[in-house]
Amino acid sequence: MVVSVGRVLQENLGDIQGNLLHAYHMPVARYAFYRLEDPASGRAWLGKLSDRVTSATRWSEGDKPSSTMNVALSFRGLEALGLPTATLASFPEEFRLGMAERSEILGDVGESAPECWEDALKGDGLHVLVEIHAQTTTALESHTEWLESVSQAAEGVVVEYVQDAALPKTGTEHFGFVDGISQPSVEGSALPELPGHGTPVESGKWKPLRPGEFILGYVGEDGLASETPTPAALGLNGTFVVFRKLHQRVADFRQFLRTTAQALWDTDDPEKVELLAAKLVGRWRSGCPLELSPDQDNAAIANNPQINNNFRFAQDPDGERCPIGAHIRRANPRGSLDATDTLVRRHRILRRGLPYGEWLESESDDGADRGLVFIAVGSSISRQFEFVQEEWINKGDLFFLDGEKDPFVGANDGTGKMTLPGPSVPFIFNLQRFVTVRGGEYFFMPGLEALRKLAQGKWSADS
Amino acid sequence: MSPSAESGSPYENITEMTLLTPIKDGEADELAQVLAAVQIAEDSPIKKISTIHYARWVILDEGARLLFTSNFDGTWEKYLRDFSEKIPEGLDAIWGHCVGWPGAQPFAPFRKWVDRHQVPANLFYAAYPESTVREVQRALDWKEKTERFVAELAKPPRSS
Numbered sequence: 099m100v101v102s103v104g105r106v107l108q109e110n111l112g113d114i115q116g117n118l119l120h121a122y123h124m125p126v127a128r129y130a131f132y133r134l135e136d137p138a139s140g141r142a143w144l145g146k147l148s149d150r151v152t153s154a155t156r157w158s159e160g161d162k163p164s165s166t167m168n169v170a171l172s173f174r175g176l177e178a179l180g181l182p183t184a185t186l187a188s189f190p191e192e193f194r195l196g197m198a199e200r201s202e203i204l205g206d207v208g209e210s211a212p213e214c215w216e217d218a219l220k221g222d223g224l225h226v227l228v229e230i231h232a233q234t235t236t237a238l239e240s241h242t243e244w245l246e247s248v249s250q251a252a253e254g255v256v257v258e259y260v261q262d263a264a265l266p267k268t269g270t271e272h273f274g275f276v277d278g279i280s281q282p283s284v285e286g287s288a289l290p291e292l293p294g295h296g297t298p299v300e301s302g303k304w305k306p307l308r309p310g311e312f313i314l315g316y317v318g319e320d321g322l323a324s325e326t327p328t329p330a331a332l333g334l335n336g337t338f339v340v341f342r343k344l345h346q347r348v349a350d351f352r353q354f355l356r357t358t359a360q361a362l363w364d365t366d367d368p369e370k371v372e373l374l375a376a377k378l379v380g381r382w383r384s385g386c387p388l389e390l391s392p393d394q395d396n397a398a399i400a401n402n403p404q405i406n407n408n409f410r411f412a413q414d415p416d417g418e419r420c421p422i423g424a425h426i427r428r429a430n431p432r433g434s435l436d437a438t439d440t441l442v443r444r445h446r447i448l449r450r451g452l453p454y455g456e457w458l459e460s461e462s463d464d465g466a467d468r469g470l471v472f473i474a475v476g477s478s479i480s481r482q483f484e485f486v487q488e489e490w491i492n493k494g495d496l497f498f499l500d501g502e503k504d505p506f507v508g509a510n511d512g513t514g515k516m517t518l519p520g521p522s523v524p525f526i527f528n529l530q531r532f533v534t535v536r537g538g539e540y541f542f543m544p545g546l547e548a549l550r551k552l553a554q555g556k557w558s559a560d561s
Numbered sequence: 562m563s564p565s566a567e568s569g570s571p572y573e574n575i576t577e578m579t580l581l582t583p584i585k586d587g588e589a590d591e592l593a594q595v596l597a598a599v600q601i602a603e604d605s606p607i608k609k610i611s612t613i614h615y616a617r618w619v620i621l622d623e624g625a626r627l628l629f630t631s632n633f634d635g636t637w638e639k640y641l642r643d644f645s646e647k648i649p650e651g652l653d654a655i656w657g658h659c660v661g662w663p664g665a666q667p668f669a670p671f672r673k674w675v676d677r678h679q680v681p682a683n684l685f686y687a688a689y690p691e692s693t694v695r696e697v698q699r700a701l702d703w704k705e706k707t708e709r710f711v712a713e714l715a716k717p718p719r720s721s
Contacts, residue, residue: 320646320666320667320668321666322666322667325669437609438608438609438610438611439610439611439612439643440643440646440647441646441647444646481642485639489639495634495693495695495696496611496695498695498698498699500693500695500696500699
């Protein structure tokens with residue numbers, strides 16, 4: 099259902115949950131998943147949590163809290179709260195099915211197939227996701243204590259799974275790259291406008307995306323209000339959140355870089371290894387983009403947010419600076435497909451993930467689990483996250499790269515190929531899967547008022 | 562008419578679509594003119610959708626009905642979305658002459674209308690069902706590049 103066009107996002111930040119439009123930028127987080135055994139007690143518990151949920155209201159200087167909390171529900175969770183059939187049916191199909199059912203579309207096959215996921219992550223028990231972000235582990239523990247006491251006091255509220263996350267000491271993700279540089283900017287989100295984050299428009303400028311791409315009930319890039327479930331008040335100021343636990347094979351990745359540099363250039367000099375790593379991703383590990391500095395890393399570019407995302411691929415149609423199949427070019431083609439294929443601005447996601455596990459010090463694998471808690475936010479999981487994953491990450495057709503997958507996060511199987519246009523080295527071969535899925539689910543993160551009404555049973559069939 | 566016609570395609574990567582829609586009374590001539598103009602346009606809106614192998618519009622039954630058939634890469638849903646979002650004016654210019662046309666946007670009623678008027682294929686054959694439009698274009702590009710390369714190789718070495 100379509101609600102009033104022209105709602106102003108900025109006036110509603112207090113009703114939208116935090117960490118969606120603006121990142122918290124906190125170094126530690128805990129993702130706790132609960133199963134609800136009884137609708138009434140589940141709602142009562144949710145009501146207690148809703149009082150402490152953090153909104154998107156901007157913090158003034160020195161006002162940043164030591165910890166935050168946010169709550170989202172899977173389709174099974176909405177069922178467990180006792181919503182009536184008609185309301186449940188008004189949610190989008192992919193959300194109702196859940197992530198495991200969408201494995202073919204997502205490329206979650208082989209070792210990433212749902213059969214291989216961690217037991218607790220593949221069942222139907224992930225009803226409610228409670229995210230705590232904190233400035234310190236002490237603050238995280240103290241917030242958790244409160245959550246545990248409230249949950250233990252509730253009848254039939256069962257912890258199914260807990261995943262901790264923390265930025266490694268390097269300040270990078272586990273493959274060693276500075277992550278999260280490019281995020282779509284959103285009209286009315288009250289964030290400063292950085293070049294390269296919106297959608298490219300004429301005269302080298304960028305335009306922020308319209309809020310309906312990321313929050314339900316607002317006008318999107320198609321000029322229409324994003325569709326909400328019914329009743330509309332349930333959807334308003336809410337959005338969809340994709341949770342994925344992605345295990346990273348760090349030792350394999352490092353080994354691959356050395357072996358491949360050796361094969362390509364007859365040396366595994368760090369210089370060549372770094373060049374190869376940058377070609378796979380489209381950025382040097384510092385975050386400096388290849389489009390702006392194709393031959394060597396440049397810290398001055400990497401560290402300047404006014405510059406480090408300000409580039410377009412139209413300047414490099416053949417991919418001689420940044421290969422067309424590089425990770426960042428696939429994940430966000432920056433308008434380069436608009437003329438002939440699809441409107442890129444309709445397929446953007448906000449990423450709010452955080453790495454988990456300890457940094458790998460040794461050369462060889464230590465057997466420890468490490469990777470990324472991947473979080474994607476958008477008003478349509480199928481049009482945004484799933485489309486990017488299927489069409490851009492795991493297919494190459496739109497880029498004239500048929501048969502190729504994303505070299506960095508794609509579902510490669512050891513026989514993957516990457517085309518490197520340019521005079522020296524045309525192809526990289528034998529790409530393997532460096533990232534495997536350990537589990538995940540689709541969640542709906544309601545607005546604060548909707549969350550309170552859900553907790554009061556306003557829309558439930560049994561109350 | 563098919564109740565929920567996803568696609569009758571036996572192939573994984575290529576989909577067929579047949580739509581049969583009633584033309585509004587007395588508008589067939591105007592529709593014919595629109596179609597003729599799209600055919601010759603340099604910037605024909607069809608060219609904005611890179612997944613279409615073939616598409617044809619045929620005015621049938623002395624101007625009573627419009628037949629549309631197309632073969633395209635990918636799924637029905639994604640194909641329709643590209644249509645609705647990328648070339649809504651083009652769709653409105655054509656199917657606006659048909660009865661009950663809801664407009665190409667928003668997507669949901671458009672999709673419903675297409676669903677209602679889709680005719681499932683009794684038989685669909687594709688000679689190269691595994692190859693997308695992009696793959697064919699790329700293969701042709703490689704053929705041309707290879708021929709140029711071979712032509713160079715066939716020449717004797719230049720004396721230095």
